[in-house]
Amino acid sequence: TDKAKELKLTELKNDSEKLRQWEDDYLSQSRKRVAEDIPRIMNLLEKEGYLFFLNSSGSEGRHIRVYSNSPISAKTMRYFLIDVQERALGECRHEVFPKQDFLDEQTPYGNQMKGVLAIHPRTGKLAGIIDEGKLLDREQTLNFLITFNQKISSAKTIQFVIPSQLEQKHKKTTFAGKIEIMEDVPTYCAGFEDVACKIVLPSGKANRHD
Numbered sequence: 001t002d003k004a005k006e007l008k009l010t011e012l013k014n015d016s017e018k019l020r021q022w023e024d025d026y027l028s029q030s031r032k033r034v035a036e037d038i039p040r041i042m043n044l045l046e047k048e049g050y051l052f053f054l055n056s057s058g059s060e061g062r063h064i065r066v067y068s069n070s071p072i073s074a075k076t077m078r079y080f081l082i083d084v085q086e087r088a089l090g091e092c093r094h095e096v097f098p099k100q101d102f103l104d105e106q107t108p109y110g111n112q113m114k115g116v117l118a119i120h121p122r123t124g125k126l127a128g129i130i131d132e133g134k135l136l137d138r139e140q141t142l143n144f145l146i147t148f149n150q151k152i153s154s155a156k157t158i159q160f161v162i163p164s165q166l167e168q169k170h171k172k173t174t175f176a177g178k179i180e181i182m183e184d185v186p187t188y189c190a191g192f193e194d195v196a197c198k199i200v201l202p203s204g205k206a207n208r209h210d
Contacts (some may be wrong), residue, residue, distance in 0.1 A: 011072065015127070022190070027060075031060065033093070034060075034062055034094075034104055037089055037093075037094065038054065038062055038064065038086045039090075040065065040089060041064060041084060041085065041089070041094075042054065042086040043088070043090065044084060044087060045084065048156075049156045050065045050066055050067075050068070050155070050158070051067045051068075051069075051113065051146075051151055051152065051155035051156060052064055052067065052130075052131070053065055053129060053148060054130045054131075055127055055128060055129050055130060055141075056125075056126075056127055056128055056129075056130055056135055056185045057114055057120060057127055058085045058114070058118065058119060058120025058123055058124075058125040058128075059120050059123050059125065059129040060127055061114075062130070063113075063114070063127075064114075066080075066081065066096060066158070067155050068083075068155060068156070068158035069152060069153055069154060069155040069156070069157050069187040070081065070157055072158050073168050073202060074098040074100060074103075074110070075101035075102065075162070076100055076158070076160050076162065077093070077098060077158065078096055078097075078098050078099070078100075078101060078161040079160065079162045079166060079167065079170070080158055081096045081097075082096055082170055083160065083163075083166060086166075092170065097110075097111065097113045098110050099111045113178060114127055115141070116141065116145065117126070117138065117141060126138055128140070129145070130143045131207050139199070175210050
C-alpha cells in the first residue's frame with residue numbers, strides 16, 4: 001500500500017544503497033503486477049461489453065481508458081472503476097481517475113492526467129495506443145483514435161449504483177476536512193508555489209507518477 005511504501009522509504013532514507021536496492025525490487029514487482037493485472041481488467045471490461053482502449057504513458061505506465069455513450073458523474077465513474085478492479089483483481093490496487101467525486105471552491109480542478117499523444121517529460125517518448133500488444137507510433141495512434149471516436153456514440157452506457165459498503169471503504173477525506181485535523185500547516189509554500197509549479201519536474205524513481 002502507499003502507506004507501507006511511505007514507511008519503508010522513511011526507514012531507508014539514510015541508507016542510500018539499501019534504498020536503491022529496495023526501489024529496484026519495488027519497481028520490478030510493480031512491472032510484474034501491471035503485466036499480470038492489465039489483461040485481467042481488460043478481459044472483464046470486454047466480457048461486460050464496455051468500450052475502452054489501452055495506451056502507454058510514454059514511460060512504463062499503462063492507462064486503460066473506459067468510455068460511456070453519455071455523460072457520467074465523476075463520483076459514479078470513480079466508484080465504477082474501483083469496482084471493476086475489485087472484481088477483476090480482488091482489490092483496487094491501481095490508480096483511478098477521476099480522483100475527486102466533485103469540484104468545489106477548495107478543489108476547483110481535478111488531478112492532471114496525461115493525454116494520449118503526449119510526450120513524457122523524462123523519456124521524451126510518445127504516449128501512444130497499445131493495440132494487440134503492439135505500441136503504435138504517432139500516425140498509427142491518430143488513425144486508431146479517429147476510428148475509435150466513431151464508436152463512442154454507440155458505446156455501452158455506464159450505469160452504476162454505488163454500494164454503500166464500497167463507498168465507505170474508498171471514501172476520500174475532503175481537503176477542507178484534512179486541514180481541520182492538521183496543525184501548523186502553512187497556507188503558503190514558497191518552495192512549491194514559487195519554484196516547483198514554474199518548471200517541468202521529472203518523475204521521481206521512488207514515487208513517480210507515470
